[in-house]
Amino acid sequence: MLATSPAFKQNVKGALADAGLQKALAFTRPNFAGKRSAAVAGLPEFEQLRDVGRDIKNHVLANLDFYLETWAGNVERAGGRVHWCSTADDARAAVLAICQKAGARTVTKGKSMISEELGINDHLEQHGIRPVETDLGEYILQLRKEPPSHIIAPAFHLNREDWEESFRASHTDLPEERVFGERRDILTEARKKLREEFLAADVGITGANFLIAETGSSVIVTNEGNGDLTQTLPKVHIVLASIEKVVPTLEDACTFLRLLARSATGQDMSVYTTFSTGARRPADLDGPEEYHVVVVDNGRSAMIGTEFQEMLRCIRCAACMNHCPVYFTVGGHSYGWVYPGPMGSVLTPSLIGVDKAGHLPNASTFCGKCESVCPVKIPLPKLMRHWREREFERHLTPQTMRTNLSIWAWFAKRPGLYRMATRAAAWVLGRMGRKKGRFHTLPFAGGWTDGRDLPAPEGETFFARYARQQRDNAS
Amino acid sequence: MPEASRRPRVALFVTCLVDLHRPTVGFAAIRLLEQAGCQVEVPRAQTCCGQPAYNSGDRATARDLAAGILDAFSGYDYVVVPSGSCGGMISHHFAGLFDNDPQQRRRAETLQAKTFELVAFLADVMKVTSVPGLYQGTATYHDSCSGLRELGLKSQPRALLASVSGLTLKEMAEPETCCGFGGTFCVKYPDISTRMVSDKTKDIASTGADTLLAGDMGCLLNMAGRLKREGSPIRVRHIAEVLAGMTNDVPPIGEGRG
Numbered sequence: 133m134l135a136t137s138p139a140f141k142q143n144v145k146g147a148l149a150d151a152g153l154q155k156a157l158a159f160t161r162p163n164f165a166g167k168r169s170a171a172v173a174g175l176p177e178f179e180q181l182r183d184v185g186r187d188i189k190n191h192v193l194a195n196l197d198f199y200l201e202t203w204a205g206n207v208e209r210a211g212g213r214v215h216w217c218s219t220a221d222d223a224r225a226a227v228l229a230i231c232q233k234a235g236a237r238t239v240t241k242g243k244s245m246i247s248e249e250l251g252i253n254d255h256l257e258q259h260g261i262r263p264v265e266t267d268l269g270e271y272i273l274q275l276r277k278e279p280p281s282h283i284i285a286p287a288f289h290l291n292r293e294d295w296e297e298s299f300r301a302s303h304t305d306l307p308e309e310r311v312f313g314e315r316r317d318i319l320t321e322a323r324k325k326l327r328e329e330f331l332a333a334d335v336g337i338t339g340a341n342f343l344i345a346e347t348g349s350s351v352i353v354t355n356e357g358n359g360d361l362t363q364t365l366p367k368v369h370i371v372l373a374s375i376e377k378v379v380p381t382l383e384d385a386c387t388f389l390r391l392l393a394r395s396a397t398g399q400d401m402s403v404y405t406t407f408s409t410g411a412r413r414p415a416d417l418d419g420p421e422e423y424h425v426v427v428v429d430n431g432r433s434a435m436i437g438t439e440f441q442e443m444l445r446c447i448r449c450a451a452c453m454n455h456c457p458v459y460f461t462v463g464g465h466s467y468g469w470v471y472p473g474p475m476g477s478v479l480t481p482s483l484i485g486v487d488k489a490g491h492l493p494n495a496s497t498f499c500g501k502c503e504s505v506c507p508v509k510i511p512l513p514k515l516m517r518h519w520r521e522r523e524f525e526r527h528l529t530p531q532t533m534r535t536n537l538s539i540w541a542w543f544a545k546r547p548g549l550y551r552m553a554t555r556a557a558a559w560v561l562g563r564m565g566r567k568k569g570r571f572h573t574l575p576f577a578g579g580w581t582d583g584r585d586l587p588a589p590e591g592e593t594f595f596a597r598y599a600r601q602q603r604d605n606a607s
Numbered sequence: 608m609p610e611a612s613r614r615p616r617v618a619l620f621v622t623c624l625v626d627l628h629r630p631t632v633g634f635a636a637i638r639l640l641e642q643a644g645c646q647v648e649v650p651r652a653q654t655c656c657g658q659p660a661y662n663s664g665d666r667a668t669a670r671d672l673a674a675g676i677l678d679a680f681s682g683y684d685y686v687v688v689p690s691g692s693c694g695g696m697i698s699h700h701f702a703g704l705f706d707n708d709p710q711q712r713r714r715a716e717t718l719q720a721k722t723f724e725l726v727a728f729l730a731d732v733m734k735v736t737s738v739p740g741l742y743q744g745t746a747t748y749h750d751s752c753s754g755l756r757e758l759g760l761k762s763q764p765r766a767l768l769a770s771v772s773g774l775t776l777k778e779m780a781e782p783e784t785c786c787g788f789g790g791t792f793c794v795k796y797p798d799i800s801t802r803m804v805s806d807k808t809k810d811i812a813s814t815g816a817d818t819l820l821a822g823d824m825g826c827l828l829n830m831a832g833r834l835k836r837e838g839s840p841i842r843v844r845h846i847a848e849v850l851a852g853m854t855n856d857v858p859p860i861g862e863g864r865g
Contacts, residue, residue: 497789524664569863583801
């Protein structure tokens with residue numbers, strides 16, 4: 133996927149002026165936070181579970197080779213195949229090869245962010261294979277040729293009328309009198325179309341929320357059941373997963389399942405939680421004849437041992453973006469690549485380079501809400517600050533900002549001179565603003581005053597007044 | 608309360624915004640601390656806690672400024688800061704700046720442990736339950752992010768405001784949502800910041816309160832600036848001015864002397 137992250141500021145301007153997007157964001161904003169907090173309140177040990185989740189992930193990341201090898205051995209023993217892929221190119225090639233070997237023409241897909249990262253759909257289409265997204269949100273986005281704007285609610289940026297418009301444009305057999313007044317109408321229409329696709333598909337591709345080392349299983353959670361139809365009906369099932377998805381045991385997976393849905397949608401559990409282990413065995417009534425896991429690094433192993441390792445704990449619940457005031461102001465597409473919101477602001481620079489994604493870790497107030505709701509306690513503001521440090525070291529920080537910072541720092545390290553400078557500035561601004569108490573415009577302050585007044589200082593600095601009072605008291 | 612014979616020696620870290628912009632907050636802090644039984648001193652060799660550098664990725668400058676603060680503030684029982692964000696910088700981030708210097712790191716850890724935000728210090732350490740402030744009005748209180756999430760400042764300001772006679776507190780729908788200031792964020796991304804503070808001022812206005820209070824000058828300048836731009840009559844003040852009963856000393860933030 134081509135990143136528009138370097139154009140973040142332009143993306144933001146567009147997003148702020150987009151009435152439809154702003155309507156969708158305002159509509160959704162209160163929902164996730166309220167549902168999450170109700171779900172968390174219903175589980176007294178939730179806070180301890182966050183610690184447990186963090187510790188399991190830390191343990192796995194410290195022993196990742198061991199758990200991946202254990203997991204892969206168990207996949208093979210269960211009759212599955214593991215395809216190790218270092219890069220996105222490798223992974224695309226592996227998926228294509230499996231599909232071509234199966235003679236696939238239609239491929240159904242469950243929702244998968246790694247698939248977006250790898251650009252699987254475009255690659256299959258270029259080779260004459262038709263991918264069909266079966267998650268409702270992903271399906272509509274495929275019709276609209278848009279990327280997801282959220283990692284669990286991909287069509288977060290759309291309103292109901294957008295759905296109707298897309299269906300009418302794409303499902304050309306729709307009678308005029310069909311109504312799309314309710315969510316159910318949308319669902320019914322999508323379900324009718326997708327049933328045909330599920331039955332026609334030669335290969336089904338899903339992501340994985342977890343890979344379980346002790347059993348070689350992959351786990352997906354969905355609310356629509358589309359993942360199950362994707363992975364059980366076709367002859368071939370391909371699981372796409374990145375290396376950090378592995379957890380040691382079934383019990384560990386259950387710990388994360390207790391954290392995941394509560395953090396994500398505020399449900400105790402998602403509607404469907406499905407464990408897949410290997411291909412269909414002789415006595416099985418259903419299931420795919422082939423089970424492949426394409427396991428992808430694509431830059432993640434390079435994060436291990438760096439200050440960004442903690443980011444690999446992420447379980448993609450979206451709690452960080454669901455609670456982020458910046459996300460709800462600019463929407464997911466502004467971030468310009470696959471992963472939006474706070475987790476994206478840390479992960480994206482790791483995966484596509486901070487030279488391209490440098491805006492993302494800067495576009496945060498460090499309010500800390502994301503860290504406070506993260507189920508695995510990733511210190512997201514701290515990691516964003518580390519990106520700013522890398523940028524500063526590499527002179528990627530804008531030159532005007534560096535210059536301003538160094539002038540300010542020169543004074544701030546010299547309290548005597550600093551005192552004189554601030555005293556003069558406070559006096560001048562205090563005199564100028566004495567009557568009104570604020571400035572509507574001020575030279576070099578456009579960044580501030582375009583959207584708000586600048587309150588005027590009292591006029592005498594604290595230290596000047598304090599020194600004066602000390603002298604008065606002494607005399 | 609400590610015994611009168613042993614009044615704790617408290618160093619006030621004024622903060623650069625209070626020094627430059629709103630000195631009354633510093634004097635309000637001194638009054639509140641003295642009334643709580645502290646002996647207050649203001650070390651002269653202080654400028655800024657270093658957040659602008661720290662949050663811009665310039666660790667070296669942040670470390671230099673922190674080292675100066677370690678020297679100036681080491682000899683006191685407590686360091687008190689009328690800001691959650693500067694207080695959080697000293698009490699949660701200083702030690703991490705000296706990862707490669709064990710001796711300085713130990714000094715920073717010592718300083719961290721005795722550094723408090725003003726309202727938290729009054730309520731949690733000095734066990735202050737009532738303040739002398741008088742204020743006629745209905746106020747709403749904004750939970751600034753660092754104070755709230757780094758320092759756990761939530762009940763203390765409300766408890767002390769409840770003891771201000773004449774003052775009624777009305778909560779916003781989302782008092783914990785960031786106002787969009789974010790230090791240099793507000794000038795690096797003014798479009799996003801302005802939209803965020805506009806959402807905030809809507810929430811403030813919908814309470815019907817005539818006064819907005821908070822504990823951080825950065826957030827207050829941002830919210831006052833937006834309220835004034837919108838022509839709002841809501842008065843904006845730092846919580847310390849109200850708690851200390853010093854609202855007659857200075858007009859509300861962003862309002863003139865006529």
